[in-house]
Amino acid sequence: MPRTPSSPILLAGLLAGAAVAHAALPKQFDAIVPRALPGTPRQWTYASGAAELALAVGVAHPRTRRVAALATAAFFVGVFPANVKMAVDARRRSPALRAVAVGRLPLQVPLVLWARSVSRSAAAR
Template sequence: MLAGVLATSGVLHFARPKPFDSIVPRSLPGSPRTWTYFSGAAELAVAAAIANPGTRRLGGLAAAGLFAGVFPANVKMAVDWRDTSPARRAIAYGRLPLQIPLVLWGLRVAKR
């Protein structure tokens, strides 16, 4: 299931990159689109690693690291959306604590 979540998100980074571009922290060098594609490719690679029993442990650890690594983008989204509609704020703020169970999910996959 985690591989499916990551694969779907990875594909979305390529199919609909604009929303992802907008949450790339400005402090990162280069183009936001480059980071969008890089993170999408990372999600696809981690999904493949989780789907393969021989690399599942490494994939789970990589997923936990990936979920922790994208946290600054979620913070940027929450800051950028602080003056938007209540629904958009709920989405943006809801993504912040969601990272914790996602990191734990990756670690659980790594332990199995």
């Protein structure tokens, strides 16, 4: 299978990399967990990392790819509030950090579309 920008293997790699980052650098992720959620931010950090790892495995495997890619699209929508919190919190940070935090917001759209594209490609097989 060719490795194109819509490749499921690249999407799985992105998800797996994010999962590792959640485990290796949890403090950074704890800071963006919306406080309205029950439990501790660390629980949500680890849970989202575990979800990303499960999604990566599902997207990588052809038999589960379609459903896992759809779940990935939903996951990307679901974590959007954390990106909004990051942007709101960045108001008191340097202009560079504010730009990065605000710049992440529209990036969720191509991620959702990428996951949907992987799902559609898997369904067409």
